[in-house]
Amino acid sequence: MQVEVKSNLIEQFITNAKNTTATVERIYADTDSLNNSLITTVGDEMAILAEPVYVNTDLLSIFKSNKNVITNPAKDLLPQIKVGITDAFCAIASTGSVCISTTDNISNLISMLVRKHIVLVDCKTIVPRPRDIFSNEYLIKEEPKHNFSIITGPSATADMGPLVRGVHGPGKLHIIVLE
Numbered sequence: 550m551q552v553e554v555k556s557n558l559i560e561q562f563i564t565n566a567k568n569t570t571a572t573v574e575r576i577y578a579d580t581d582s583l584n585n586s587l588i589t590t591v592g593d594e595m596a597i598l599a600e601p602v603y604v605n606t607d608l609l610s611i612f613k614s615n616k617n618v619i620t621n622p623a624k625d626l627l628p629q630i631k632v633g634i635t636d637a638f639c640a641i642a643s644t645g646s647v648c649i650s651t652t653d654n655i656s657n658l659i660s661m662l663v664r665k666h667i668v669l670v671d672c673k674t675i676v677p678r679p680r681d682i683f684s685n686e687y688l689i690k691e692e693p694k695h696n697f698s699i700i701t702g703p704s705a706t707a708d709m710g711p712l713v714r715g716v717h718g719p720g721k722l723h724i725i726v727l728e
Contacts, residue, residue: 558642558675559726565645569702571722578671578727584611587634590667590723596632597622597663599656604636604669604727622655633659633719634667638697639674639682640724646701647724648682660698666719668700672728 559575566573576582587596595617601609612618622630635656637647647668651657660666676682679699703722 555672555675558677559672559728561642561677562640562645562675563726565643566640566647566702566724567645569645569722571645571702571724573724573726575672575726575728578605578608580608580611583608583669583725583727586725587612587667588615590665590725591617591632591634593617594632594665595619595630596634596667597627597630597655597659599633599635599654599659601636601669602650602654603638603674604671608727627658627662630662631664632667633663633665634669635659636669636671637674639676640670640726641677641679641682641699642675643678644701646679646699649698649700651696651698657698660700660719663719665721665723666700666703667723667725670724670726672726675726 563573563575574586576586597619598609598613600606600620613620635649638650639648640646647670649656649660649668700722703720
């Protein structure tokens, strides 16, 4: 029963994330699968990788050796980097949102400055609704110890007329759900 419920949450999350115009893929949580997915998604671009906190760091061991991957960029290099990779501490099925910690690493910069944001999500951290982030049944069992952003789809605005993507953040959001 628990596996079926989690599978339904994963499917709901993927559907709702795609409805926000994010791209989503579901892969096995192994080094080769993640490396292949990231290489395909990043292409020939230079990418900045925030050290993962909520996803097993060993999964990125092959990808981190790629010559186009930077983990500690100099500030003058940041404007040149078009792709950024972070992990999420959870995802929300009902909205298709990902929750990114903005404390203690460069995830905040990545989630705002790059053109394409790739987010790694452990499928075990998908919760049904936003309020479940704070539920004892799910993730945060005490007061949150970090700041975070809830990201729902790529950045978009229609303030001045037609819809424009990428004005206030990444114009593309790609989510990799790890099973």
